[in-house]
Amino acid sequence: MKSVSLLLVLGLSIAAVASSCGGNPAPQNTTPAIDTAAENQRVRDSIAAAQAEAERQAAAERDRLEQQRIADSLAALSRSGDEVRSMLGAMIHFDYDRSNIRSDDMGVLDQKVAIMQANPDLRIRVGGHCDERGSDEYNLALGNRRAQAAKQYLVSHGVDANRIETQSWGEERPLVDGHDESAWSQNRRSEFEVIGGGENLRRP
């Protein structure tokens, strides 16, 4: 990550220098015509001065824009880390008393596969959770099934099993308080938590 951003900064700086040296001549590069008439000289000088001033302002503006772009791209870089992190943390959900992966959650898991492959040091823990409707103790077994189901999906798509821990919380850690289907459906979930190698996440 660090080397990437350094390279990026370097590249952008070179680009900035190159553009300031191109096309329009910079004021210090114009050769004053000393051997012509004073009036012409004065006019030319004033034109040149105006041009130089304009050039200087334009250069300053370009410089400011370049700095802005560098800052923006650095921010974007860290935003992409956040984005990867949020993709990685996206939960998947389950039907009541079920532990099979829903088809609408497969894309969410596919993103995690790609992220795990782009970040070989990354290690995660999958936590399986249940709603309050089932039996308290049975839900520990069901939560375990839900965590294992997510892990199995990732492993079957090429992620090393040793990089994924699992844990069941049963119904002990609801995400949403409430006693209706809206709350229950959000609480029947697997959560994904980074437990190692999550400092500089690369985009897949």
Add this chain to the structure above:
Amino acid sequence: MTRRHGGTSARWHAGTSARWIVVAGALAVVPTCRLASQDTSAIDRGVRIGIVYRPGVRPGMVMLPRKGIDSLRAIVARDLDYSDRFEIITLPGGDSIRLAASAPTGTTATPRKGAGSGRTQSASGSRTGGGGAQAIGSLNYPLYQALGADFALDITVAGDTTVATLHDVGAAGVRRAIRAVLPAATDRDFRQAAHRLADQIVQAAVGEPGIGATRVLFVSDGKVWQIDQDGADQKLVSSTNRQAMSPAWASDARHFAYMEFQAGKGWLYLQDMVTGKRTPMSTTGTALDFTPAFSPDGATMAFSRATEEGTDLYTINIKNNCCLRRLTVGRFSDNLSPTFSPDGQRIAFVSTRPGLPQIYVMAADGTDQQLFAPFDYGVTGSSNAPEWSPDGQSVAFHRDVAGTLQVFVLDVRTRTVRQLTSVGRNEDPSWAPDSRHLAFVSDRSGYRQLWIIDLDTGRIRPLLQVSGARLPAWSPRLSEAPSTTP
């Protein structure tokens, strides 16, 4: 603590019948507190209730008023009531009764104290009259008989000795006089000593001890708590801030086990109720271990372990804290929530092998696994949380009925089930040592809390008035604490 059988009834004759006239005046008395089966209000939902209560078949019990021992009387009276084995007969107009009955006692408070030895001698027949005569003699048996009483209980205190005299009203004599040296009412062991006395009284009356001296462990807010069966003395027994579940008693009523979430795993701990010392089971900490259960001889702990292969049942040797042994190999099904039969030969448990969790049974070594509680495939809902009754005849569990949970009882011999509850959501039943009461979790009052049901009468009472309690575990009868042994 000693028991003394009531001897010749002749010495109880010196009655002052005058004071019973006053009582008779107050005797527009009807036996009250007739109990009604209280969990039948949802019969209109088409649910068949297994309890049919026939009122009036239990013996009537009347407790005589005595001054100065109100807390003891209150504890014993409540235990007798909560035993659900008696029609408790209350005496209305209590003041006049008390006045009449305790007038001699009240005016001779000091002599009564000093009369302890006198009464002992009186019981041995060497002395009559005085304090002894007024203390436990002379009941107007016909009067109590008219009230519907089969038993009359008279508790007196003399010196450091408490005497509970159980009169057999029909036989017009003393059934038994139980003597006990109770700690002071301010002593922390007083309540349990009073409960033990009540249990002996029940034993004297019906031949089986009561359940006064018992406690219930439960989980609330992720912590393990204990509470006396009468709702007194709630105490925290968890010693960490980690989330705990599934407390279970050892049969010695001194140790209990529970599960605690720790570092992404479920750990099993054994804790000494007296010293508070807790010991992790040696094989725990590598997986999600949960639902511990003690074998009746205390040598083995069975539990559930969730791994990548699913959840299966294991045992470990408690004494040597070793020797992990796997009992089930589920592969595509989960096996959990073990409970031993009281002879230690079998384990009932939950298995998802039929698709949904149902109640199975196997030999304690894991062989001969078979369905235990019958169900209709595709119709019957999930069944969970089995607990084998101390008398071995029943297994209580809960089952999903129309989207909510209800408590059921399996008859082990006939392998038939009956539904006990139908009001609200009811789950996680745990047997009292008398095998006729169950503690369970119910939201019938609007929030989940602990309730107690008597299977014989259907009477239901709340154990707690606070929300959020769950996973109750009812203790065996508590042995006498060393500190209270005289």
